[in-house]
Amino acid sequence: MDMQTSFLDRLFEAGLLIDTGIDGLYGRSGQFEEVIAAFERLIDKVGGADGAEAMRFPPGMNRAFFEKSGYMKSFPQLAGTVHSFCGSELDHVSLLQCMEVGEDWTKGQEATDIVLTPAACYPLYPTIAKRGNLPKTGGLFDLQSYCFRHEPSKDPARQQLFRMREYICMGTEQHVTDFRQRWMDRGVEMMKTVGLDVTIDIANDPFFGRAGKMLVNNQRDQNLKFELLIPITSTANPTACMSFNYHQDAFGTKWGLNLEDGSVAHTACVGFGLERIALALFHHHGLDVKEWPASVRKTLWG
Ligand code: ATP
Ligand code: ZN
Numbered sequence: 030m031d032m033q034t035s036f037l038d039r040l041f042e043a044g045l046l047i048d049t050g051i052d053g054l055y056g057r058s059g060q061f062e063e064v065i066a067a068f069e070r071l072i073d074k075v076g077g078a079d080g081a082e083a084m085r086f087p088p089g090m091n092r093a094f095f096e097k098s099g100y101m102k103s104f105p106q107l108a109g110t111v112h113s114f115c116g117s118e119l120d121h122v123s124l125l126q127c128m129e130v131g132e133d134w135t136k137g138q139e140a141t142d143i144v145l146t147p148a149a150c151y152p153l154y155p156t157i158a159k160r161g162n163l164p165k166t167g168g169l170f171d172l173q174s175y176c177f178r179h180e181p182s183k184d185p186a187r188q189q190l191f192r193m194r195e196y197i198c199m200g201t202e203q204h205v206t207d208f209r210q211r212w213m214d215r216g217v218e219m220m221k222t223v224g225l226d227v228t229i230d231i232a233n234d235p236f237f238g239r240a241g242k243m244l245v246n247n248q249r250d251q252n253l254k255f256e257l258l259i260p261i262t263s264t265a266n267p268t269a270c271m272s273f274n275y276h277q278d279a280f281g282t283k284w285g286l287n288l289e290d291g292s293v294a295h296t297a298c299v300g301f302g303l304e305r306i307a308l309a310l311f312h313h314h315g316l317d318v319k320e321w322p323a324s325v326r327k328t329l330w331g
């Protein structure tokens with residue numbers, strides 16, 4: 030049995046994660062949720078004085094916005110769409126027959142106007158563009174959402190439905206890159222206060238296909254993505270628990286996000302992987318929260 034399987038099995042045995050029969054789709058215990066809630070309060074405390082505007086979107090987004098985002102160009106392998114039965118009574122009869130004999134009944138499902146949100150910030154850009162030009166001070170937003178990615182895995186840190194807490198900054202290049210640097214420093218500091226050793230490294234997204242290789246190179250050459258890494262399932266390959274992304278003016282141009290003077294806004298976003306952070310805490314301090322170091326408990330629960 031490899032390391033990954035055994036940590037997942039220990040989480041199941043402790044009841045922290047609940048097996049649904051699908052890799053990467055888990056229930057969470059009250060205790061697991063308490064850790065996430067406590068860590069989110071810590072995020073609120075650290076980021077609170079910045080005055081971000083909080084918004085919460087459901088884990089599904091407008092399909093038209095998703096299409097315009099270009100997600101299918103970059104990550105078709107990860108996307109999840111919502112389909113429904115839209116047929117007649119006759120279609121319903123054949124649907125049920127199909128299920129009865131164990132044939133593929135999903136073929137007749139039709140796409141709805143909703144797709145599963147791939148990253149918490151995706152619904153934000155078109156929402157803000159609709160408001161008109163950004164004020165002189167730019168924009169700062171606080172989001173949290175369940176996100177879907179079709180990447181089934183036995184690694185408990187790679188789930189198909191997981192929560193991302195994000196801060197998104199819009200403004201000049203200097204403004205948003207300062208924001209990103211500030212959160213890199215804060216992220217390292219926050220993890221220290223909960224007893225986790227971290228490293229920051231340059232990163233890239235898994236852009237699909239041969240054309241994607243070019244996007245990977247560009248992302249790395251231009252330092253567009255950094256990750257805060259913590260060993261969870263492997264010390265050789267630590268897990269990204271936060272990411273720090275600078276989009277240059279790509280989203281500003283795509284969505285028509287402009288600053289007060291009419292120039293295109295630059296954007297950056299900082300994401301906390303909430304399940305991964307909880308898993309890092311359980312991995313480092315043990316599966317019983319009562320046994321965690323007093324300093325860590327104090328940071329999380331006062
Ligand atoms: P990875 O390289 O591990 O696939 P990522 O680069 O795809 O991560 P981002 O797209 O930057 O991750 O998402 C922001 C944060 O969401 C990540 O830093 C991570 O903490 C979390 N995250 C991403 N994918 C998953 C997943 N499948 N399960 C749980 N958390 C995830
Ligand atoms: Zn984002």
Ligand code: MG
Nearest residue numbers: 178180234235
């Ligand atoms: Mg990924």
